[in-house]
Amino acid sequence: MSGSSLSDLTVGDVVAEQSYHLTRDTLVRYAGASGDFNPIHYRDDIATSVGLDGVLAHGMLTMGLAVQPVVDWLGGDSGKVLDYQVRFTRPVLVDPTAGADVTVVAKVGLVEALPNGRDGARIDLTVTFNGETVLGKAQVRVALT
Amino acid sequence: MNPELAGRSYPATEPYLVGREKVREFARAVLATSPLNLDPEAAQAAGYADVVAPPTFAVVVQEHTLAQLLGDPDAGIDFSRVVHGDQRFTFTRPIVAGDELTATLTVTSVKSLGGHSMVTAESAVVDAGGAHVVTAISTLVVRGDE
Numbered sequence: 223m224s225g226s227s228l229s230d231l232t233v234g235d236v237v238a239e240q241s242y243h244l245t246r247d248t249l250v251r252y253a254g255a256s257g258d259f260n261p262i263h264y265r266d267d268i269a270t271s272v273g274l275d276g277v278l279a280h281g282m283l284t285m286g287l288a289v290q291p292v293v294d295w296l297g298g299d300s301g302k303v304l305d306y307q308v309r310f311t312r313p314v315l316v317d318p319t320a321g322a323d324v325t326v327v328a329k330v331g332l333v334e335a336l337p338n339g340r341d342g343a344r345i346d347l348t349v350t351f352n353g354e355t356v357l358g359k360a361q362v363r364v365a366l367t
Numbered sequence: 368m369n370p371e372l373a374g375r376s377y378p379a380t381e382p383y384l385v386g387r388e389k390v391r392e393f394a395r396a397v398l399a400t401s402p403l404n405l406d407p408e409a410a411q412a413a414g415y416a417d418v419v420a421p422p423t424f425a426v427v428v429q430e431h432t433l434a435q436l437l438g439d440p441d442a443g444i445d446f447s448r449v450v451h452g453d454q455r456f457t458f459t460r461p462i463v464a465g466d467e468l469t470a471t472l473t474v475t476s477v478k479s480l481g482g483h484s485m486v487t488a489e490s491a492v493v494d495a496g497g498a499h500v501v502t503a504i505s506t507l508v509v510r511g512d513e
Binding site for chain 2: 242248251252254255256257258272281282283285286287289290293294298299300301303304305306307308309310359
């Protein structure tokens with residue numbers, strides 16, 4: 223599989239970068255798959271009635287897609303993800319016609335030896351929508367070998 | 368919110384059987400493209416028993432524990448004011464189709480900050496043999512009165 227090892231990686235290296243186009247269809251699909259049917263994710267009238275600017279993407283959808291470029295970089299093996307955390311800092315507003323574009327940049331934050339002797343790294347994600355970050359402290363700890 | 372919630376645990380949830388099609392459905396919903404998430408043969412070639420769930424699939428199991436907390440009248444959490452603050456998953460191994468999972472939630476902290484309350488809950492997910500699979504940690508922010 224992937225030949226990444228500690229000696230190949232330097233803190234600050236960009237290991238993956240990907241943009242995702244979200245539409246209302248994406249949100250409905252995620253609602254069904256996850257079981258999160260909060261109507262602020264598909265009904266404008268309800269979203270605005272609780273003070274939002276419109277329908278928002280599920281935070282867990284943003285979290286879920288933001289790790290995918292890292293999984294792809296790991297050769298598609300999501301089992302190499304050991305720990306994944308995010309803070310939800312800004313909403314992703316999904317326009318009914320234009321949708322929303324979310325960009326993920328994944329950089330090496332730390333290289334480390336894991337307790338079992340395997341090589342590991344912390345990958346830091348920068349996730350942006352409309353030029354602003356929407357996740358804070360988005361960190362993925364991975365096994366490289 | 369009940370300030371004495373910290374330290375409280377809820378009973379283990381009913382077993383959740385992870386279905387292959389559910390994993391594939393969830394994988395497509397989070398825009399995953401890895402064959403290990405979608406194709407049983409690719410997953411088996413990589414050493415897994417069946418398709419591997421994307422990392423955030425654990426939220427589907429965690430949801431059942433959060434429902435216990437939010438539905439507990441004694442917890443005093445007004446669901447209409449709840450905002451998801453942060454989320455973390457710590458894995459011993461990935462979830463794979465065929466797993467039968469149960470989850471146990473413990474409230475680890477309750478804080479007040481500027482009129483808002485924050486509750487952090489850890490849901491430990493174990494397999495049918497009782498072995499740890501993943502712990503899902505959520506901080507929920509309960510907005511105060513405007």
